[in-house]
Amino acid sequence: MTSPLRVIGADRVDIEGDQVSLLITRCLDCASSWFPAREQCSRCGGTRVDGDRISGQGTVYASTTVHIGAGAFPTPYALSYVDVEDIRLLAHTRSVRPLAPGTPVVLVLGEVGADGTGALWSYVAVPRTDGEVA
Amino acid sequence: MREVHIAGAAVHPFGKSRGKTAADLGYDAVTRLLTTTSIGPDLIDVGYCGSSYGGSLLAQRVLQRVGVSGQPVYTVENACASGASALHLAWQAVASGAADCAVAFGTENLSGFGGGALPLTTNDIEIELGLVMPAAYAMRAQRHLHDFGATEADLTMVSIKNRRNGAANPRAHFQAEVSADQVENSRPVADPLRLLHCCPNSDGAAAVLVCSSDLAREIGTPTVRIRASVVRSGRFHTSYRDMTWPDITARTAEAAYEMAGVRPSDLDLVELHDAFSIAELLHAEALGIAARGKAHRAIADGEFDRDGRVAVSPSGGLLSRGHPVGATGVVQVCETYWQLTGQAGRLQVPAASVGLTHVTGGGIYGVDNGACAVHILTSD
Ligand SMILES: [Zn+2]
Numbered sequence: 303m304t305s306p307l308r309v310i311g312a313d314r315v316d317i318e319g320d321q322v323s324l325l326i327t328r329c330l331d332c333a334s335s336w337f338p339a340r341e342q343c344s345r346c347g348g349t350r351v352d353g354d355r356i357s358g359q360g361t362v363y364a365s366t367t368v369h370i371g372a373g374a375f376p377t378p379y380a381l382s383y384v385d386v387e388d389i390r391l392l393a394h395t396r397s398v399r400p401l402a403p404g405t406p407v408v409l410v411l412g413e414v415g416a417d418g419t420g421a422l423w424s425y426v427a428v429p430r431t432d433g434e435v436a
Numbered sequence: 437m438r439e440v441h442i443a444g445a446a447v448h449p450f451g452k453s454r455g456k457t458a459a460d461l462g463y464d465a466v467t468r469l470l471t472t473t474s475i476g477p478d479l480i481d482v483g484y485c486g487s488s489y490g491g492s493l494l495a496q497r498v499l500q501r502v503g504v505s506g507q508p509v510y511t512v513e514n515a516c517a518s519g520a521s522a523l524h525l526a527w528q529a530v531a532s533g534a535a536d537c538a539v540a541f542g543t544e545n546l547s548g549f550g551g552g553a554l555p556l557t558t559n560d561i562e563i564e565l566g567l568v569m570p571a572a573y574a575m576r577a578q579r580h581l582h583d584f585g586a587t588e589a590d591l592t593m594v595s596i597k598n599r600r601n602g603a604a605n606p607r608a609h610f611q612a613e614v615s616a617d618q619v620e621n622s623r624p625v626a627d628p629l630r631l632l633h634c635c636p637n638s639d640g641a642a643a644v645l646v647c648s649s650d651l652a653r654e655i656g657t658p659t660v661r662i663r664a665s666v667v668r669s670g671r672f673h674t675s676y677r678d679m680t681w682p683d684i685t686a687r688t689a690e691a692a693y694e695m696a697g698v699r700p701s702d703l704d705l706v707e708l709h710d711a712f713s714i715a716e717l718l719h720a721e722a723l724g725i726a727a728r729g730k731a732h733r734a735i736a737d738g739e740f741d742r743d744g745r746v747a748v749s750p751s752g753g754l755l756s757r758g759h760p761v762g763a764t765g766v767v768q769v770c771e772t773y774w775q776l777t778g779q780a781g782r783l784q785v786p787a788a789s790v791g792l793t794h795v796t797g798g799g800i801y802g803v804d805n806g807a808c809a810v811h812i813l814t815s816d
Binding site: 337 | 561562563564565566567568570571574575576578579582583623624625626627628672673674675676677679801
C-alpha cells in the first residue's frame with residue numbers, strides 16, 4: 303500500500319498523471335485573473351467570479367538558483383517565475399541551473415524536497431519544445 | 437498642514453549587539469536623542485516605534501525608560517518600511533497640529549535569528565515553495581541584466597561604491613572597502629547574487645525628533661524641514677508584472693516629488709534601499725535619478741559617488757551600514773539630517789541641501805513589496 307503523495311499547493315492545481323493545470327479565477331466585472339483561485343476579485347472587490355482551468359504551458363519570466371535557501375528544499379535548487387496565459391506564478395525548476403528568460407516550459411508534478419515525514423512534491427517547470435517535455 | 441522639522445537625530449551604531457535586546461538598542465538611541473537635543477520627556481507629545489521583530493509594546497518598553505510614559509505611543513510594523521512608517525505617523529501628528537513634538541525611532545535585534553536569510557511571513561504560496569528575499573531580488577537581477585545589458589560586474593560596482601562610502605561611517609556594520617575580486621569570489625547566495633551583493637542582517641536603532649516650527653526655534657538645534665512624507669502599499673495582483681520596474685517605488689516617489697515641489701534633478705543625495713546590489717539599479721531608475729535601463733551606466737561613470745551628480749547612499753547604504761529592518765528607514769533620515777545640517781564629517785556631500793530617503797520591503801506574493809516610504813528633506 304502506498305501513501306498519497308504530499309504535494310505543496312495541491313489545492314491550487316489539477317493533476318492528471320504528471321501533467322499539471324492551474325485552477326484560476328476570472329472576474330466577470332473587471333476581467334482580472336487570479337491564481338490561486340479566490341471567491342472575491344482583489345482588484346475591484348466584486349464577487350461575480352468564475353472558476354477556470356488552464357494548461358500548465360508557459361514561459362519563464364526570470365529564474366535563479368538558490369544556494370542559501372529555506373525550508374525543506376536541499377540546496378542548490380532553482381526557482382522560476384513563469385507566465386501561464388495572463389497568470390504569473392512561482393515554481394520550482396527541475397534543472398539546478400537557472401532557466402533563461404523566455405524559455406518555454408510546462409508545469410509537471412515533481413519532487414522538490416523532503417521533511418521529517420518524507421518526500422515533498424509540487425508543480426515544477428520543465429523546458430519544452432513544441433509542447434513536448436524536453 | 438503645518439511645516440514640520442527634524443530637530444535632532446541619534447543612532448545606536450549598527451552591527452552585532454548580541455547582548456542587547458531591541459528595547460535596549462532603542463533605549464540607547466532615544467537617550468542619545470534627548471541628550472543631544474537637551475529636551476525632557478514631558479515635551480514629547482507622542483511616540484512612534486518602528487520594528488518588525490521586536491514584539492508587542494516595544495514603544496512603551498523603550499520610551500517609559502526615558503520618562504515618556506502616559507503619552508500616546510505606538511509600535512508600527514511595516515517590514516523594511518517600519519521605521520519610515522513610524523516617522524510618517526510622527527510627521528502626520530505634527531503637520532496636522534495634533535502634536536507639537538514627536539519622537540520617531542526604529543530598533544531591531546536580528547542576531548537572535550542566527551545567519552542566513554531572514555524568516556519571512558508564513559502562509560504565503562511563494563514562501564512555502566522556498567522563496568527567500570535574495571532569490572526574489574536575484575530573479576529581478578537576472579531579468580534586468582537580460583533586458584538592459586547590464587552585467588554581473590555592474591552589480592559588483594554597486595557593492596564596491598557603497599562599501600567605500602560606508603568605510604568612513606562610524607555607525608556602519610561594515611567599515612571596510614571591498615575589491616571586485618572579493619565580491620566576485622564571495623559565496624553564491626542566489627544566482628547572480630553573491631554574499632557581498634547582499635546587505636547583512638544587523639542590530640541597531642535610530643531616532644529622530646520631529647517638531648513644529650515654533651518648537652524647533654525654541655529647542656535651538658540645527659533643523660531640516662520635511663518637505664514630503666509618503667507611504668504606499670504594494671498593488672496586489674497575480675498577473676504579468678515587470679519586475680525590472682518597482683512600481684511601488686515609482687508611485688511613492690511621484691507622490692513625494694509632488695508634495696515637496698521637488699524634481700529628481702534637484703536632489704543632492706539619496707539614501708536608497710540597497711538591500712541587494714541590484715536594488716540600487718532598479719530603484720534609482722524608479723526614483724527618476726537615472727534613465728530606464730541606464731542606472732548601471734550612471735554608477736560606472738561615477739554619477740552616484742559622494743562627489744557625483746547625485747550622491748546615492750553616501751552613508752554606505754544597507755550594503756555597508758547593515759539592515760536592522762525596522763531601524764533602516766529612520767537611520768537614513770538621521771544620515772540625511774547630518775548631511776543637510778553640515779554635520780556629516782567624512783561622509784559630507786559638498787553643499788548638500790536637498791535629500792531623499794527611500795525604503796521598500798516586505799516579501800509577500802502578488803506585490804512588488806509590501807510597503808514603501810519616501811521622505812524628502814531640505815536644509816531650510
Ligand atoms: Zn474584478
